[in-house]
Amino acid sequence: MTASRLARARSVLADTRPLKVSAFRRLWLADIVTVIGAQLTIVSVPAQIYAQTRDSSYVGLTGLFGLVPLIVFGLYGGSLADAHDRRRILMFTTTGLIVTSALFWGQAAVGGINVWLLLSLFAVQQIFFALHQPALQSSLPRLLPPELLPAANSLLMTVAMAGGIAGPLVAGTLIPVLGFSWMYAVDTLCLLATMWAVINLPAMRPLGEVTVAGFKSVVDGLRYLSRHPVLMASFVVDLAAMIFGMPRAEFPQIAHESFGGPSEGGFAFAWLFAAIPVGAVLGGVFSGWVSRVQRHGVAVLAAVAVWGGAVVVFGGAVALANGRLDVLFWIAFGALVVGGAADMVSAAFRTSMLQTAATDAVRGRLQGVFLVVVAGGPRIADVVHGAGAEAFGAGRAAWIGGVLVLVSVVAIAVLVPSFRRYRLSTEAAKS
Template sequence: MDTSETTDSSIPPRSEGGPDPAPAARRGWRRWAMDTRPLRIPAYRRLWSSTVVTAVGSQLTAVAVPKQIYDITGSSAWVGYASLAGLVPMVVFALWGGAVADTVDRRKLLLITNSGIAVTSLLFWVQAVTRLESVAVLMVLLALQQAFFGLNSPARNASIARLVPEEELPAANALSSTVMQTGLVAGPLLAGALIPVIGLPELYLIDAVALCVTLWAVLRLPPLPPLTEAVTRRAGVREIVAGFRYISGHKVLLLSFLADIIAMVFGMPRALFPQLAAQTYAPYGEGLALGLLFAAIPIGAVLGGLFSGTFSRARRHGWMVIGAVTAWGAAVAGFGASRNLWIAAAFLAVAGVADMVSMVFRGAILLSAATDEMRGRMQGVFTVVVAGGPRLADVLHGTAGSAFGPRAAVAGGGLLVMALMLGLAAAVPALRRYRI
């Protein structure tokens, strides 16, 4: 880690006579409870609190947009087209946004992009309350929103390393990831409960108001300008290419991305949930089965975050990623072999815990192994991988499920994840050796 970062005024000063004193050992259940040390730092607490507010609000819009498109068209195909309309600009602007985040004050970039997302949510509300009922307008607004998100995410994630000490990065990632996963569970449930009561337009308005709270929190962050002369560079194609070249030259970064691709592309079975709910778990009730399957992974991830106290203090980050991805594969394989709905949901919840561990340590590796002038671009690539992997998995699992049956496709994918991850770890020692 670049030692110049420790001079950032938002991080508590270290003692000059030697290393930081070790924190008091936590005993009993406190050892397992979430590590909240980063919340003692005001700047990180503000960034995290903005995530708390928007985690649920953003999911209201994520539910409202496809619901409105389906209400207008009566076609699930149009819902899929809208998803693609949002994916493409998100990918493009995440890569560019990562380069921008490395050349400007990240706090200013967060203010601009959060303002853009808030205005977009307000426009969603306007088109809904005026009953415009235009799919084209919805898709344009969705593309614009995802473009702002692509610009925002790398800057937000890259800022964490400037706000907390290196040894607290896993704990900070656990805090942020747990909030986001909680939003994935609570947001859709809240949207489902509110739509019959207040209607779609108000969901958009709630999201817009929540984003205003986010702007207030970001406004109170300290300035986060580049630490080097990177400020004189322009964020263009050359800088994006330089980011990929940097990844290829640092094996631990490349392996962290490959680990996520392996886990998500070959082991994310969500495309087969509807078929499994309608066939394998039909005796339990198709609606119950489908809801439980979709909720199990994020519920497991939230539980993993709440009890992350022990693993967030681990120092062998590489081994934690290897173990987590392997455990994910094993849990997915167990899910594929299960005919009992409750056992299947339990396996998916275990997979969610493993996914949380993987997210925490892959995020920590990206923040600690990269220099500050490259962190934005690393987070841009990370955003693309996280968003694109599950979508590729949908295509792969859907095809395999049609060819071999859903349970065989799921179990086979889980076993393939285990084999590929262990093979990669054995062949390339850089990830095994990485620690802080």
């Protein structure tokens, strides 16, 4: 390959410059390992609950037992990250995740004692995860220069989405052969990679005035957010994209009614669920251009508009489908792939904006809010789209949702011009 062709390839493929920073490289390599283990647990918990109870209502309780800890401890974890050394927090939370995973293994090894014990362990695990994420995300600006944050976030999200594809396939294949206890055991061992990466991080004590973690600190963080329309708009545009435009609750009905799959799953069902992660992985692999973009606000709006347009195309294909697996299915699948790539781009830039536009003193708390928005938006979407599919039909509900995403993009661009004009400043890039 000539030098010019190599340069062109590098400009298109993922920007790997953040991996030259040893601390981030260790975190990223550990993430590759731990995301595999995490996905094994994510798949195994609901599968084990159903195996023990044969009742889907108990499986549905995982949403409640997972969301409440994420909301409460995500916000509190953000205040902790702004008040204490983030490395020490990460060591504590990683230890908690390892112990919880080992307890998952223990209960499965003795035959699954009680479904409520399993749900309680799941809630405890989500508490440690909610405390972990704000400290981790708010640490990245201390490890990397601002101009490399979009690339770093793209690399992390690509690994997460790849795990979202591979994890369920691996777990679905191995659970019948090895059982649940081995899935949890692998997750426990994989988490040791994260501990290795965290131990080797530098100390990251608070800069400037030290806050006291607690309710008042959380409220102060929310007040800071309310005074910064750029940051507020980044959350609003994500909520609009997810609540209006995430049609995953309709996938079972669409796979069965629109594309003729069996009611219990099948080819169309599996590929619809895989489409968005596939798009996100492709978006991450070919994300070399993100580091060259300075106008982050415009990039987010454009990416969300592409997401909304993709959902419109998806809904139109579903509405026209005639109960057969034909070309309309592949149009719907392709639209979701495009939407997944756009969502990855939007998330990378929104995360980078949050990491650069906020001061270090409040980054942890804002990352806590970010975690709540990211976790809560899709769950609200499940309720909205489930009801919409019942009222209007699955295809029409998805189509309407996509249109509402596009309307929201225009509204935010008009009502919050500072968000549209936001760019990574030269001063920030040098800091």
